[in-house]
Amino acid sequence: MKKYISIGLLGLGTVGSGVVQLIKNHQEELVHQVGCEVKVKSILVRDVEKERDIQIGQTHLTTDPDELLKDPEIDIVIEVIGGIEEAREHIIRALEAKKHVVTANKDLIALYGPELLQKALENNCDLFYEASVAGGIPILRGLSDGLVSDRIQKLMGIVNGTTNYILTKMDEDGLSYETALKEAQELGFAEADPTSDVEGLDAARKMAILARLAFFTNVILEDVEVSGISSVSVEDLNYGKKLGYVMKLIGHAHFENQQLEVSVQPTFLSKSHPLASVKNEYNAIYVNGEAVGETMFYGPGAGSLPTATAVMSDVVAVIKNMRLGVNGKSYVKPRFERVLKTPDQRFGQYYFRLHLKDQVGAFSKITTLFNELDISFEKILQTPLSKNELAEIIIVTHNISMERFEKALMELRDLSVVEEVISYYRVEGDVKK
Numbered sequence: 001m002k003k004y005i006s007i008g009l010l011g012l013g014t015v016g017s018g019v020v021q022l023i024k025n026h027q028e029e030l031v032h033q034v035g036c037e038v039k040v041k042s043i044l045v046r047d048v049e050k051e052r053d054i055q056i057g058q059t060h061l062t063t064d065p066d067e068l069l070k071d072p073e074i075d076i077v078i079e080v081i082g083g084i085e086e087a088r089e090h091i092i093r094a095l096e097a098k099k100h101v102v103t104a105n106k107d108l109i110a111l112y113g114p115e116l117l118q119k120a121l122e123n124n125c126d127l128f129y130e131a132s133v134a135g136g137i138p139i140l141r142g143l144s145d146g147l148v149s150d151r152i153q154k155l156m157g158i159v160n161g162t163t164n165y166i167l168t169k170m171d172e173d174g175l176s177y178e179t180a181l182k183e184a185q186e187l188g189f190a191e192a193d194p195t196s197d198v199e200g201l202d203a204a205r206k207m208a209i210l211a212r213l214a215f216f217t218n219v220i221l222e223d224v225e226v227s228g229i230s231s232v233s234v235e236d237l238n239y240g241k242k243l244g245y246v247m248k249l250i251g252h253a254h255f256e257n258q259q260l261e262v263s264v265q266p267t268f269l270s271k272s273h274p275l276a277s278v279k280n281e282y283n284a285i286y287v288n289g290e291a292v293g294e295t296m297f298y299g300p301g302a303g304s305l306p307t308a309t310a311v312m313s314d315v316v317a318v319i320k321n322m323r324l325g326v327n328g329k330s331y332v333k334p335r336f337e338r339v340l341k342t343p344d345q346r347f348g349q350y351y352f353r354l355h356l357k358d359q360v361g362a363f364s365k366i367t368t369l370f371n372e373l374d375i376s377f378e379k380i381l382q383t384p385l386s387k388n389e390l391a392e393i394i395i396v397t398h399n400i401s402m403e404r405f406e407k408a409l410m411e412l413r414d415l416s417v418v419e420e421v422i423s424y425y426r427v428e429g430d431v432k433k
């Protein structure tokens with residue numbers, strides 16, 4: 001057995017610094033688990049001259065990836081530089097050099113996970129990525145170990161800390177979207193380019209990774225329907241409150257009759273929903289399995305030390321596998337073909353906000369349209385607007401197919417009494433529906 005395990009760290013930003021700090025401060029716990037010291041030997045950065053808050057002692061800082069990837073002493077490479085192409089290249093080189101890899105990179109795993117896992121398998125190496133979904137929450141192990149014997153039917157997740165932070169601050173503290181986003185960036189939750197957070201792509205990547213593990217099928221990123229929060233208005237948040245809802249960016253994934261549906265969209269949750277009380281940068285994943293029933297995984301979804309704990313859980317798993325001589329043996333190939341549900345097989349409740357001409361018979365035109373489409377209302381709110389003789393109408397439907405929702409939206413826009421459909425969102429009431 002080696003006297004110590006040497007790590008090559010790619011990246012020393014929010015997550016990389018957390019890893020260095022955790023290895024230093026929790027060395028005793030690590031030694032107890034793996035039976036030897038764990039040391040960071042070299043770190044790859046973009047700029048070695050940059051001033052850093054973190055103390056790295058004797059650890060070697062470099063801008064040359066070869067110094068880590070060609071170093072025979074390094075057993076495990078941790079990739080936390082982010083981005084896609086360079087990270088992919090470094091990981092492939094590390095695996096070909098028979099080094100195990102741990103990454104927090106959901107962008108990469110969502111796009112190239114199956115290919116990289118295959119590469120790891122061919123080289124008898126481990127490739128683990130617990131930190132890539134929901135930061136410090138051990139959700140990937142929860143699915144691939146804890147719930148592995150079950151048939152998971154439904155996942156619902158708040159899997160992006162930045163957007164949850166923004167929505168909470170807008171709703172509870174009256175902050176503007178821009179101020180709340182700036183705070184999330186300053187706190188280190190946001191991606192280098194926060195567009196992927198606010199437009200839902202970061203959450204979509206995580207949902208693709210989760211759905212692969214939960215449903216044993218090779219979900220690809222294009223399967224995930226995505227919309228973000230950048231156009232959510234304070235008016236909609238306030239109407240939501242009046243109706244007993246709170247707005248969250250929700251990832252939905254369903255698997256029924258071996259057919260799949262995955263989406264990420266701003267969603268009004270009933271205040272009694274278990275995900276409704278998840279605030280700020282916290283994440284949670286609600287998992288419904290045939291045998292286990294309802295479970296919920298909750299914790300910090302972003303940030304330096306929480307994410308570092310997920311990285312280190314993978315490092316410990318790699319070292320334990322090294323001990324047993326079973327690296328590269330944990331990857332299980334998908335079991336089911338990818339088959340997507342069609343719009344008539346997908347169901348949900350919907351919220352519409354529209355401006356209606358304030359004239360006799362206008363509202364009955366709406367009820368006639370919805371009757372024709374066999375859509376019934378769960379809630380209705382009507383407020384006269386002082387300007388332009390318009391009324392603002394909020395409608396929440398009962399459960400309908402996506403096909404009927406799309407038809408209703410199209411036909412509402414064509415009605416002469418409807419001035420404008422301002423917004424529409426998915427609604428989640430009772431979790432058991």
Ligand SMILES: NC(=O)C1=CN([C@@H]2O[C@H](COP(=O)(O)OP(=O)(O)OC[C@H]3O[C@@H](n4cnc5c(N)ncnc54)[C@H](OP(=O)(O)O)[C@@H]3O)[C@@H](O)[C@H]2O)C=CC1
Nearest residue numbers: 011012013014015045046047080081082104105302303307
């Ligand atoms: N922040 C978070 O809470 C979470 C992040 N993640 C993921 O972890 C990864 C890292 O995120 P985070 O720590 O926030 O990112 P940061 O931007 O804070 O840090 C990136 C680090 O990588 C270095 N780096 C970037 N590009 C290169 C390159 N081409 N060559 C050499 N070094 C490079 C930077 O060097 P330098 O310091 O010199 O600029 C920096 O040290 C991402 O994949 C992210 O999605 C996952 C979960 C949570």
Ligand SMILES: N[C@@H](CC=O)C(=O)O
Nearest residue numbers: 160161162189191302
């Ligand atoms: N930008 C991400 C970081 C963690 O994955 C987030 O906000 O959740």
Ligand code: NA
Nearest residue numbers: 130133135137
């Ligand atoms: Na995790």
